[in-house]
Amino acid sequence: MTGGITRRRLLAATALGGSALTAGGWALAGGSLTPGQPGLLLRSQTPLPQPYAVPLPVPPVLTPTRPGDTTDVYEIVQKPARLRILAGLETTAWTYGGTFPGPTLVSRSGRRTVVRHRNELPHPTVVHLHGGHTPDGSDGYPTALILPRDGTAHHSDGMAGMPGMPEASGARDHASVGRTYTYPMEQRASTLWYHDHRMGFTGPNVWHGLAGFHLVHDDEEEALPLPRRExxxxxxxxxxxxxxxxxxxxxxxxxxxxxxxxxxxxxxxxxxxxxxxxxxxxxxxxxxxxxxxxxxxxxxxxxxxxxxxxxxxxxxxxxxxxxxxxxxxxxxxxxxxxxxxxxxxxxxxxxxxxxxxxxxxxxxxxxxxxxxxxxxxxxxSTGRPPADDSRIPDRLSTIPTPRPERAATTRTFHFQRQAGAGGWTINGRPYEPGRPLATVRLGTTELWRFVTDFHHPVHVHLDHFQVTARNGRSPGPYDAGWKDTVDLRPAESVEILTRFTDYPGRFMLHCHNLEHEDMAMMADFVTE
Structure with a gap:
């Protein structure tokens, strides 16, 4: 069924206090009840390029400025760059190191990576290593600004329903000219990415080019006969x-x-x-x-x-x-x-x-x-290929079976659009820095339930999780393995299980539709 309100969706809407059927839900969220697209198409004002006319570029791998015995140090300058994306035209992008995507960083599990960012853009930025198991001081909290090189700060008027930023109540971060991020890399091989995370402006900053890959390798992955190199x-x-x-x-x-x-x-x-x-x-x-x-x-x-x-x-x-x-x-x-x-x-x-x-x-x-x-x-190619030395093993890794009954606690987070709240909310509240929706004890496992009124890809910082249920049933076909972002469709619920480890501090839970994120669909949680 592709349209209409099913009984299941009606029950899910009731779980949201009925708001998904009123001004806080589908009607103001574009009216979408299908598994299609959120959002509205913004059309280009120039003729679109012909498809399949350019070769695929592969982002360059960044070389450490100072490799060491236990640590690799990188330096990235955030700066405007004129790029040839469309034939015959130049596009001014906001870039990491002058390219879009930014250069790819490659790390080894268990080997510390330090990245020093300098901002030569005309506005503040923040960097988040998405999927990184990272101490809070390097996690890219949205008010931990990297100021432009001239030291000027832009203070926004704030989001509707919340104090101004970055000097909002409870925000303890201080803006700085340049910032060093330290990533212990105590995590398994995976495909991470880094991107801007400035509060209220993540959408335009990423849209204009502030994104790049960060790959992590380990012995387990390299022992497998998977395709390599080019x-x-x-x-x-x-x-x-x-x-x-x-x-x-x-x-x-x-x-x-x-x-x-x-x-x-x-x-x-x-x-x-x-x-x-x-x-x-x-x-x-x-x-x-x-x-x-x-x-x-x-x-x-x-x-x-x-x-x-x-x-x-x-x-x-x-x-x-x-x-x-x-x-x-x-x-x-x-x-x-x-x-x-x-x-x-x-x-x-x-x-x-x-x-x-x-x-x-x-x-x-x-x-x-x-x-x-x-x-x-x-x-x-029409030519004769070399012998293929790769294959796909029947078994790739060992992942523990989730045990929801062992969760120390269960928490529910409602992702909704609220009339009168000025935008998108979690548990009925727009984001306010320093006001956590959960305090978690390190070393414990928790079951978190996400309930939505609209399409929301939900991202949790600090630790990866496993999806244990979708709409009270088994996980979906794309929910396998360790995840840090899970896709929810309108009036849907998902349960995840995660164990919080290693790093005390303040971390984020938010929708990764960047327009929703910028319009207050974020929350803090604290580990201690």
């Missing part, structure tokens, strides 16, 4: 819209970044009509008839994708998932389609030897239409 490819998928002069187009309330948020029609989320992969529109990758490992990241502000190969390989199951947000799955999972919400990562193997030489295989988006229905293309 056949291990990170793919950052992001939609954007462009103005007539080639600049990024975004419906910010205030381009000077003093008042956060977007214009009212885009409160549900901003969707672009150009799909970029690693910063290039609808690119092409020439492949051999071999297995490839594709690290898929949805870096869009709000757009969800349903990815598939077209044509599918003979027999189907063309996307074999080996990992997710938090690294390797226990066993591979074969998919014909793969739903991926903002901030989610899926690590997949595609065996191009299943196709005839010379086949052109499109990666398509079955939740898109028109220009957003295609993502990129793989052109399979």
């Amino acid at each position: 056949r291990d490819i990170p793919l950052m998928i992001a939609d954007r819209a462009f103005a007539a002069d080639g600049s990024f187009r975004y419906p910010a309330l205030d381009t000077a970044q003093r008042t956060p948020g977007v214009t009212d029609p885009y409160m549900d989320g901003v969707l672009g009509d150009v799909l970029l992969v690693n910063g290039a529109p609808w690119p092409v990758l020439e492949t051999q008839r071999l297995r490839y490992r594709l690290r898929l990241l949805n870096a869009s502000n709000a757009r969800r994708y349903r990815l598939a190969l077209e044509p599918p390989p003979p027999g189907g199951d063309g996307l074999v998932q080996i990992g997710g947000d938090g690294g390797l799955l226990e066993r591979p999972l074969a998919h014909d389609t793969l739903d991926i919400a903002p901030a989610e990562r899926f690590d997949v193997i595609v065996d191009f030897s299943r196709y005839r030489p010379g086949t052109r295989v499109r990666l398509v988006n079955r939740l898109g239409s028109g220009s957003t229905a295609n993502v990129m293309r793989f052109d399979i």
Whole structure:
């Protein structure tokens, strides 16, 4: 069923106190009751480029400025850069190191990584290592600003219903010119990414280019016969819209970044009509008839994708998932389609030897239409490939079976749009820095229940989790393994189980639809 209010959804709405059927729910959230898209399309004002006209770029790997026995030190300058994204036009991007995506950082599990950021942009920023198991001082709390090089601070007028920022009540962070982030990397191999996390302005900052990959390797992963080197490819998928002069187009309330948020029609989320992969529109990758490992990241502000190969390989199951947000799955999972919400990562193997030489295989988006229905293309070589030394093992890793009955406590978080609260809320409240919705004892396991009125990809900082139930039933087909972001559809509930470890302090829980996040759908939790 693709429309209408089912009994299950009506019961879920009742669990939200009925608000999902009134001004706080579907009616003001775009009226969507389908598993399609949140948000509103922002159309480009310049002719769209021809698809499959440019090769796929692969972000460069950053070299440490000071490698050591136990620590690698990196330096990144955040700065504007003029990039050639559309043919014949230049786009001013806000970048890490002058590229979009930013350079890829590669770390070793158990080996500390230190990243020093300097801000040469005209506005403050914050950096969050998404999926990192990180002490609170380096987690990228949204008021821990990195000021522009001249030391000027921009103080916004605040979000409706909450104090101004960053000097909001309870905020203890001090802005600084330059900031050093220390990542212990006491975590398993996984595909992480780093991006801006400034309160009220994450949406425009990421939209304009502040995002990059951070890959973690370990002995377990490297012992597996998976595709390596040039056949291990990170793919950052992001939609954007462009103005007539080639600049990024975004419906910010205030381009000077003093008042956060977007214009009212885009409160549900901003969707672009150009799909970029690693910063290039609808690119092409020439492949051999071999297995490839594709690290898929949805870096869009709000757009969800349903990815598939077209044509599918003979027999189907063309996307074999080996990992997710938090690294390797226990066993591979074969998919014909793969739903991926903002901030989610899926690590997949595609065996191009299943196709005839010379086949052109499109990666398509079955939740898109028109220009957003295609993502990129793989052109399979006609030449004889070398012997393929890779394979997909039947067993990849060992993941403990979740035991919800052992949870120390159960907490429920309602993700809703509230009339009168000025935007998106968690448990009926817009975000206020320093006011935690939960205090958690380190070393304990908790069961958290997320209940939604709309599409919300929910992200939890500090520790990965396992999905134990969806709508009171078994987890969904894309919920396997360790995750840090889980996709919820309208009037849906998800239960997750996580154990909080290592680091006391203040961390975040929020929607990763960046327009929802900027309009107050965040909450603090404290570990002690």
